[in-house]
Amino acid sequence: MTTTKLSNKNLLLILIALLSISLGLWLSQQTGHQKQPPTGLAATFLIKGKPLTPFHLLDQDRKTFNLARLKGKWSFMFFGYTNCPDVCPISMKVMQGVWHKLPPALLKKSQMVFVSVDPGRDTPEILKSYVQYFHPDFLGVTGDPDQIDILTRQIGILYGFEDPEPGSKNYTVNHSAQIILIDPEGDMRAVFSPPHDAEKIAASFQKIIAFVEQT
């Protein structure tokens, strides 16, 4: 009688011990995995996100586009101008491709923002028809040159205007062609350098999300 009771108790102890060992193993595996940054990325990844300082721009509906608009979503940002015939449409086509490759659940928490560094020509109305040509959900943003600079400087985007012919609006704009990824905290997380490939960006993005969300 007593022996049976004892062996039952022993069995329970053994069971508890086994459970804690496996729990410990599982936990250590989890934390071990956490520390591993994603590999094989088509991007420069910032393990610790770089917080952005406030800026104030306008979106294609003339609504405020600031740091708050970056919170709660993963944002891809590309900087250019709508009169750019070569580099910008190539990158926008790539982003269109990324959008077609991402699962709907991911798209819900992502946004694509085209920032025009040429507010002299790119009004919010022009930006609207430009970005929506590529995808109805894409956002077009621009604003005061000072405010554009606050944003571009902190994420390492460069741009400059070529001298136009006198009286002509035919100037071109030199600009960085990197695609910047901002996380839902509003921290800069990754830089995708050209040449861009939609499939690689989509795959890298999913790896980055998986890593950041479990940290």
Next chain:
Amino acid sequence: MQKYRITLFASLALLFSANVFADSLTINNAWSPEAPPTARVMAGYMDIHNNGNKEILVEKVTSPQFKTIEIHRTVEKNGMSMMVWQPHVHVPAGKVTKLEPGGKHLMLMHPVKRLKAGDKIKLILYLSNHQQQTVIATVRKN
């Protein structure tokens, strides 16, 4: 008189065709990506084959459908992508020069009217051998 006329015509035709075969360019895959509705510039791309044994420069390009056309090259410099104006497109003898996205391209500025996928663009290439060559480029989505 009649006979003389025919001979003149025939020899002119021969001269003309001989010229065409002597040093000409074969142009393939001439296209232009459809641009967003607000765009006032488009890009032109093509593969230019030089079948002859002398280099040929494309010195100027015009089109009745655009106010201005320039030859550009997209380059990466100081961390920026920029378009650099080019005086011509160089097509070495027996070689192919590609105008392609992210590289050398035609900058088609100020369309007379908006062009959509399926539309054709007539381009006139002015060559260094004093010939002109007409190329039809197709507007495509991709």
